[in-house]
Amino acid sequence: MKHDIRIGLVGDQNNTVPAHVAIPRALAMASGFLKCPIDFDWIPTEEISTHERVAEYNGLWCVPASPYRSMDGALRAIKWARENGRPFLGTCGGFQHAILEYARSVLGWIDADHAETSPHATRPVITPLACALVETSDTIRFRAGSRIAAAYGRLEATEGYRCRYGLNAVFQSQLFSDRLRATAKDAAGEVRAVELEGHPFFIATLFQPERAALENRIPPLIAAFVTATIQNKVAEGI
Numbered sequence: 001m002k003h004d005i006r007i008g009l010v011g012d013q014n015n016t017v018p019a020h021v022a023i024p025r026a027l028a029m030a031s032g033f034l035k036c037p038i039d040f041d042w043i044p045t046e047e048i049s050t051h052e053r054v055a056e057y058n059g060l061w062c063v064p065a066s067p068y069r070s071m072d073g074a075l076r077a078i079k080w081a082r083e084n085g086r087p088f089l090g091t092c093g094g095f096q097h098a099i100l101e102y103a104r105s106v107l108g109w110i111d112a113d114h115a116e117t118s119p120h121a122t123r124p125v126i127t128p129l130a131c132a133l134v135e136t137s138d139t140i141r142f143r144a145g146s147r148i149a150a151a152y153g154r155l156e157a158t159e160g161y162r163c164r165y166g167l168n169a170v171f172q173s174q175l176f177s178d179r180l181r182a183t184a185k186d187a188a189g190e191v192r193a194v195e196l197e198g199h200p201f202f203i204a205t206l207f208q209p210e211r212a213a214l215e216n217r218i219p220p221l222i223a224a225f226v227t228a229t230i231q232n233k234v235a236e237g238i
Contacts, residue, residue, distance in 0.1 A: 004037045005229050008057035010077045011093070012069050013042040018211065019064040019092065019162065025213035030226040033218050038226065048073035051080040059087040059201075059229035064162065064208055066093030067117050075101045082202060085236075087229040089221070090204030092163050096126045098204035099167060099194065102180055116165050125175070127168040133161035133206075140192050140207060146183035147195050148203055151224035159207035166206055167191050200235075201228035 007027065014020055024040070031038040045068040047053055054060055060081045068074045078101040081088035090098040096114060103112035103125045113121035115128060137160045142149035149155055167175075172191065176182050184193030184205065196202035203221065212219040 004039065005058040005226070005233055006056065007038060007040040007226075007229065008054050008060045008077070009040055009042045009063050010045065010048070010054070010060055010074055011042070011063035011065060012044055014065055017065045018214065019208050022208070022210040022213045023061070023063060026210040026219050026222045027226070029213055029218045030223045033223060034226055034230070036226065036230055043077070045070040045073035045077075048076050051076060053077075054080055055084075057086070058233045059089070059225065061225070062088070062090040062094030062097060062204075064092035064094065066096065067114070068093065068097075071097070071114070071117065075104070079105050082196065082199065085200050085232070087201035087225060087232050088199075088203075089201075089225045091208050091210060092161070092206060095194070095204040095206045096163075096165055096167075098202075099175065099180075100125055102196075103171070103175065106178070106180075107174065114165070123171075125168050125171050126165050129164055129166045132164040134164065136161050138186050138207075140184045140186055142193075143181070143183045146181070147201070147224070148183050148193055148205075148221065151203075152220045157220075159205075159209055160211045161207050163206060200232045201225060 027038050054077045074097050078098050103109045111123045112125045114126040115124040139158050141156045179197045182191040183195050186192050193205040209219045209221040
């Protein structure tokens with residue numbers, strides 16, 4: 001594949017965060033594997049005051065390490081990718097905010113919020129996990145026929161986490177009543193990944209697949225995201 005692509009990393013870069021160290025390595029490994037040059041920029045969330053700040057990128061990745069300096073900036077970038085068919089990946093905090101954006105913008109829940117930043121929210125769609133997943137690994141099971149299962153080429157994988165917040169189960173049935181789908185769960189049945197049907201590529205995971213790069217392994221989901229970004233660029237001529 002010869003098509004150069006640009007990836008926007010939505011988040012507030014911090015090299016003390018393991019995932020932020022892993023992400024450039026993961027992209028470099030995907031670039032070598034796919035033989036496609038990849039340029040990427042870190043986009044501080046407070047800079048995303050309008051969609052123009054992210055519109056130039058072929059794909060957007062909302063990265064770990066929230067709360068972000070600007071939740072509105074992160075949500076604005078996610079909304080633009082969702083509405084404009086731009087390949088999107090969200091990991092950890094990106095998963096949480098992808099769900100929050102969908103709840104607010106698609107379901108119309110203007111009071112939907114994140115308990116980390118709004119502990120007294122009337123509709124907390126993201127709440128503390130029953131057991132924090134900080135520097136732990138677990139087995140995730142993928143839904144057959146899902147895009148994430150196709151990316152991994154199997155129906156389960158072991159991945160690492162660094163998070164304390166996840167999807168509030170109270171709202172699951174309403175959140176997954178239309179195009180948003182739960183496509184990965186842990187052994188206890190807790191949702192660990194979602195994807196949006198009818199979109200070129202829109203996947204968000206609570207786990208951090210990029211961490212495989214720290215062990216010199218190509219993260220399958222990152223390779224799939226880059227592949228989708230290339231294909232979408234060719235299809236749209238962007």
